[in-house]
Amino acid sequence: MNNTARTSRRVGIAGAGAIALASAAWLRRAGHGVTLWSPRGPGADALRTQALEAGGIETFSVRVEVARDAAELCAAADVLLLALPVNGHRRTMDALLPFLRDGQTVIVSSMASLSSLYLHEAAVRAGRRVTVASFGTTVLTARRESATQVRVMTRRQAIGVSALPGAHVDEAVALCTELFGEGFFAQGSALASALANVNPQSHGPLAVFNWTRIERGEPWAQYHCMTPGVARAIEALDAERRAVAAAFGIALGPIEAHFARSFGTTSEKLADIAAELHAQRGGPPGPTRTDTRFVSEDMPYGLAFVEALGAIAGVPTPATRTVLDAASLVNGIDYRRENDLVEPLGLARETVAGLLARL
Incomplete structure (x- = not known):
């Protein structure tokens, strides 16, 4: 320091x-x-x-x-x-x-x-x-x-x-x-x-596919539960994130590069990165409350935002939609409506060129 x-x-x-x-x-x-x-x-x-x-x-x-x-x-x-x-x-x-x-x-x-x-x-x-x-x-x-x-x-x-x-x-x-x-x-x-924020892409599948643990308040380690299947879902969301970014002229590296920059990991595959981090850190613990930010923040302000950008740019986001729908279904909350920024920013009426000009 x-x-x-x-x-x-x-x-x-x-x-x-x-x-x-x-x-x-x-x-x-x-x-x-x-x-x-x-x-x-x-x-x-x-x-x-x-x-x-x-x-x-x-x-x-x-x-x-x-x-x-x-x-x-x-x-x-x-x-x-x-x-x-x-x-x-x-x-x-x-x-x-x-x-x-x-x-x-x-x-x-x-x-x-x-x-x-x-x-x-x-x-x-x-x-x-x-x-x-x-x-x-x-x-x-x-x-x-x-x-x-x-x-x-x-x-x-x-x-x-x-x-x-x-x-x-x-x-x-x-x-x-x-x-x-x-x-x-x-x-x-x-x-x-x-x-550039990959939290929604990683937290969304972690929450949805470990929901019974969250709902029952059971202790669980995030990286230990980022199994190959969950990692596959995260990779699909990450690919859509990067495709949407590319439609706006933004080149983003994959989620694996984010982990390497942030935590110094050396593995190439996401599931192996998760195992490496779990071995090093033994955590962090996964959420045990249903109002976790994994859904209250990352769903409306992360995944729903990517979905809205995809609609502007004409980029399909089926994996993002699926996880967002699953989280909304299991919680009984429409997370698309929970975002209080999309409407005042006028994104539903925006174009790629128009949004880039504002930035």
């Missing part, structure tokens, strides 16, 4: 979950000022009087500030980091928008379903000149152990960054490097960042 910041930044973090707490610990340890705000209530209040304890990669404690509301968070920060589930992005962005200042950068981690485009276009309409940067995945992987404790498990080795306006991407990469350290590289557009 880089313990000395070359330039001290004031970072405001929206969120109080695992990634928010891990990012707060990491940034504060590096010498940056950190203020947390929990958009969903008093989730960060304990940190007003207690230290944030981090374990995992390193063990240490830091003190952070806690904002009462969106206005106080924006006033305290030069840089904002949105580190919360994507089903809270639109609501949180709407809360922050009136208080954004010209020159601020908002980093969306991780971005899905073009939530960063939603914020950028809303800011333009409001007359705010801000940069919205996007990660397709999180810099850190972590587990929240309590309101004041977080376990940081991984610092990913390579993270793509996009920006809106696109001309600001080099500045965004430099800023992210200043905050978190080396490993960031420029991506061509926010759409590339959104489609």
Whole structure:
């Protein structure tokens, strides 16, 4: 971990979950000022009087500030980091928008379903000149152990960054490097960042084909249960993700390359990669609640989003549709309707050329 910041930044973090707490610990340890705000209530209040304890990669404690509301968070920060589930992005962005200042950068981690485009276009309409940067995945992987404790498990080795306006991407990469350290590289557009996230493609089949374990609350290890058959389904979804991206002029590597970049795996086949990770890490544990983000986030904002893009570009996505339908059927929820970004972004009325022009 880089313990000395070359330039001290004031970072405001929206969120109080695992990634928010891990990012707060990491940034504060590096010498940056950190203020947390929990958009969903008093989730960060304990940190007003207690230290944030981090374990995992390193063990240490830091003190952070806690904002009462969106206005106080924006006033305290030069840089904002949105580190919360994507089903809270639109609501949180709407809360922050009136208080954004010209020159601020908002980093969306991780971005899905073009939530960063939603914020950028809303800011333009409001007359705010801000940069919205996007990660397709999180810099850190972590587990929240309590309101004041977080376990940081991984610092990913390579993270793509996009920006809106696109001309600001080099500045965004430099800023992210200043905050978190080396490993960031420029991506061509926010759409590339959104489609670079392979969580929906891996989590969707894992959830659907291990649903009885989830519903009964049984313990199960994700990579151990990524059997050859489940891996085959994941590979089919990943092929559709890359085909949709190609229709928008975006070249993406396969999911196997993502695992190699993120975790240093050496196996070539996905099922073997899963076995390698299980042998190394023995986890992470699979979800044991039916409201898991594997379905509440990854279905509407991941698979339904890919399906919507496929409809724009005329790219068939039958495997994506099948897994999305299965998850909707078993939960009694139409996950296509759960996405609150597709409609305000006007994707049903968009064309390939039109969407690319907006990016």
